[in-house]
Amino acid sequence: MSEPPPKRRFRSPFRKILVANRGEIAVRVLRAARERGITGAVVYSEPDRASLPVLLADEAHLIGPALASESYLRGEAIIDLAERIGADAIHPGYGFLAENASFAQMCVDSGVAFIGPPAGAIAAMGSKLESRRLMQEAGVPVIPGGYSPVTSVEDAASRAEELGFPVMVKASAGGGGKGLRRVSSSAELGSAFRGARSEAAASFGDDTVYLEKYIERPRHVELQVLADRHGQVVSLGERECSIQRRHQKVIEEAPSPVVDPELRRRMGAAAVAAAAAVGYENAGTVEFLLAATGEFFFLEMNTRLQVEHPVTELVTGLDLVRWQIAIAEGRPLPPEITDTEIEPHGHAIEVRIYAENPDMGFAPSPGRIERLRLPQGPGVRNDCGVYEGSEVSIYYDPMMSKLIVHGRDRGHALERLERALAETRFDGVNTALGLYRELICDDDFRQGRMDIGLLERKIEAGELRTPSQSTEERDLPLIIAALEHLERQARSSAVPHRDGRRNHWREAARIEAAGGDRWN
Amino acid sequence: MELIVRRRGEEEHIRLERRGSGFLVRVADRSYEVDCTETSASARSLLVGACQHDVSVRHLGDGEYEVDTGTGLERIQVLGRLEHLAETAHGAKATLGAVRVTAYMPGRVIALLAEEGARVQAGDGVLVLEAMKMENEIRADRSGVIKRFLVDVGQPVEGGEPLYEFE
Numbered sequence: 001m002s003e004p005p006p007k008r009r010f011r012s013p014f015r016k017i018l019v020a021n022r023g024e025i026a027v028r029v030l031r032a033a034r035e036r037g038i039t040g041a042v043v044y045s046e047p048d049r050a051s052l053p054v055l056l057a058d059e060a061h062l063i064g065p066a067l068a069s070e071s072y073l074r075g076e077a078i079i080d081l082a083e084r085i086g087a088d089a090i091h092p093g094y095g096f097l098a099e100n101a102s103f104a105q106m107c108v109d110s111g112v113a114f115i116g117p118p119a120g121a122i123a124a125m126g127s128k129l130e131s132r133r134l135m136q137e138a139g140v141p142v143i144p145g146g147y148s149p150v151t152s153v154e155d156a157a158s159r160a161e162e163l164g165f166p167v168m169v170k171a172s173a174g175g176g177g178k179g180l181r182r183v184s185s186s187a188e189l190g191s192a193f194r195g196a197r198s199e200a201a202a203s204f205g206d207d208t209v210y211l212e213k214y215i216e217r218p219r220h221v222e223l224q225v226l227a228d229r230h231g232q233v234v235s236l237g238e239r240e241c242s243i244q245r246r247h248q249k250v251i252e253e254a255p256s257p258v259v260d261p262e263l264r265r266r267m268g269a270a271a272v273a274a275a276a277a278v279g280y281e282n283a284g285t286v287e288f289l290l291a292a293t294g295e296f297f298f299l300e301m302n303t304r305l306q307v308e309h310p311v312t313e314l315v316t317g318l319d320l321v322r323w324q325i326a327i328a329e330g331r332p333l334p335p336e337i338t339d340t341e342i343e344p345h346g347h348a349i350e351v352r353i354y355a356e357n358p359d360m361g362f363a364p365s366p367g368r369i370e371r372l373r374l375p376q377g378p379g380v381r382n383d384c385g386v387y388e389g390s391e392v393s394i395y396y397d398p399m400m401s402k403l404i405v406h407g408r409d410r411g412h413a414l415e416r417l418e419r420a421l422a423e424t425r426f427d428g429v430n431t432a433l434g435l436y437r438e439l440i441c442d443d444d445f446r447q448g449r450m451d452i453g454l455l456e457r458k459i460e461a462g463e464l465r466t467p468s469q470s471t472e473e474r475d476l477p478l479i480i481a482a483l484e485h486l487e488r489q490a491r492s493s494a495v496p497h498r499d500g501r502r503n504h505w506r507e508a509a510r511i512e513a514a515g516g517d518r519w520n
Numbered sequence: 521m522e523l524i525v526r527r528r529g530e531e532e533h534i535r536l537e538r539r540g541s542g543f544l545v546r547v548a549d550r551s552y553e554v555d556c557t558e559t560s561a562s563a564r565s566l567l568v569g570a571c572q573h574d575v576s577v578r579h580l581g582d583g584e585y586e587v588d589t590g591t592g593l594e595r596i597q598v599l600g601r602l603e604h605l606a607e608t609a610h611g612a613k614a615t616l617g618a619v620r621v622t623a624y625m626p627g628r629v630i631a632l633l634a635e636e637g638a639r640v641q642a643g644d645g646v647l648v649l650e651a652m653k654m655e656n657e658i659r660a661d662r663s664g665v666i667k668r669f670l671v672d673v674g675q676p677v678e679g680g681e682p683l684y685e686f687e
Contacts, residue, residue, distance in 0.1 A: 359592070370562050370588065371576045427563075427576035427588035434591050466591060473589075475532075475547045476573055478525045480564065481585040481596035482534045483543070483556050484577045485523060 021093030024385030171200030177247030235268030257448030370428030
């Protein structure tokens with residue numbers, strides 16, 4: 001019998017990392033790689049040829065056409081590429097292949113390090129029902145409810161009776177608010193059960209649903225954890241992510257305005273227990289619902305780096321992506337992280353900037369970024385995936401950038417955020433920047449009185465509408481268009497100025513003074 | 521200089537007049553001192569009085585502009601007065617039977633090219649209007665009969681004023 005060929009094994013420390021993602025997160029990973037002296041390679045789809053990650057990477061490799069299923073989701077092709085180019089590790093970013101257990105396993109089997117948790121941990125947390133059971137066994141508080149699938153309307157009715165209305169019907173494979181139904185009375189149960197099931201089947205190919213007690217107006221508070229490959233797990237404190245729209249986070253902050261050191265310790269211990277229960281490694285996030293009563297309940301674990309990781313970085317001073325790489329290389333977390341209780345320094349807030357139109361139900365607003373001005377100055381960080389002149393594609397998530405501010409305390413951070421938002425320009429596409437500026441002046445938000453429904457209630461009530469414009473503000477676009485029209489006419493008829501830097505408006509003004517309508 | 525600007529179907533008249541290094545801009549009965557300078561190919565800084573506005577502007581073609589003042593995108597159509605009147609006159613085309621053809625611009629009648637009662641073909645000249653030192657031949661937009669002229673040679677006319685009856 002011949003020996004199987006020796007398996008290829010990645011070098012440690014890594015010398016080259018392949019980023020299997022796009023946009024701002026690809027840029028984020030490239031930066032961490034470069035700071036550690038590691039060559040950064042990216043994959044890109046055809047429409048992303050001129051995207052920022054491609055421009056910043058040491059190597060860029062075409063992986064397929066626009067459609068994600070033919071490019072960024074081609075796990076085998078990406079692993080083949082990693083082997084071909086001699087990459088030691090793959091960083092999946094978030095989304096795409098980040099929480100795909102079989103992809104993580106394929107990486108390991110191919111001798112390429114997966115910068116993320118083991119496949120088993122991804123799979124265990126991928127099923128809500130399974131993870132509920134595991135968490136309950138590990139002593140992590142879970143929302144009262146079932147630990148087995150609901151099989152029929154009758155079954156649902158008897159369980160709901162036990163729990164007491166209102167209840168939630170949830171898809172076991174769920175995420176992003178799909179396959180989720182709130183039920184306030186037994187009359188609604190039948191249709192909610194059938195609706196959640198068919199939605200779950202359509203979205204996830206798995207119609208397993210279960211029942212939970214409905215928590216009234218909870219906050220979303222999540223704990224960042226780091227786990228090395230030597231059994232050490234630490235909590236890096238919480239993020240408050242209650243400002244959501246359609247179950248998508250919009251604004252995140254650290255610390256939470258309502259979490260005190262004692263609650264932080266308890267939630268942190270629960271998060272560490274949750275991660276340990278599934279043999280977690282690398283960076284992960286344990287999400288909890290925090291009820292008005294102060295009780296908290298396990299919601300799910302995101303087995304990847306999260307969009308909102310920068311707020312934790314700013315208040316802990318830790319570079320999470322750097323630690324992700326170090327952990328994947330097999331390095332242990334040092335005592336200064338494992339042996340000290342991590343308390344937040346100051347306060348950080350992140351807003352996500354999407355190409356979207358708040359006046360059209362937040363529909364994506366793709367287009368060319370005609371002008372980009374990112375805010376600067378003290379306490380401001382931008383994790384931006386685009387540049388002036390780049391196109392926001394219709395094919396992918398329309399998030400362009402994240403603005404993150406850091407201040408002494410929450411009030412200071414809010415002052416900085418307000419100032420930074422006023423500096424920010426993403427001209428040429430629509431954004432919700434105006435809405436954010438209204439929201440951060442809102443009394444409930446300023447006082448930290450929030451729950452996961454706050455933003456939607458305020459939008460529906462029309463409370464966040466931009467204050468009515470002054471006559472001058474309304475006239476401004478008209479004046480600009482008229483001046484521009486005049487300038488175009490002058491440009492087509494005026495002789496070039498001697499220094500070559502003509503001021504066309506002066507030119508136009510001169511023509512106007514000479515009494516000429518030069519057009520028509 | 522007078523321009524007509526249209527936003528979401530609503531029109532305003534804008535008068536632009538040179539004032540120092542900038543303009544005196546009148547929008548309807550409101551006036552503004554405006555200084556404009558180019559900060560990049562598509563970006564302008566406007567000082568309205570001492571108040572600075574950063575704007576992006578892009579010509580979409582045919583006098584249509586996309587303007588971004590930082591609070592959202594707006595589309596503005598800009599027309600010269602003549603273009604505007606031409607559009608207004610065009611609107612009268614649909615009417616059947618005897619119509620009064622109006623001047624699409626203000627000017628002075630310098631010649632009548634047809635006799636009253638004469639049959640003309642589409643494209644035939646009917647009269648000549650002088651405006652802004654340019655002679656503009658007003659042509660029939662379809663064939664028909666010139667019933668009656670409502671103006672005389674040498675007479676100044678306002679935009680929209682009836683010129684002749686046509687059937």
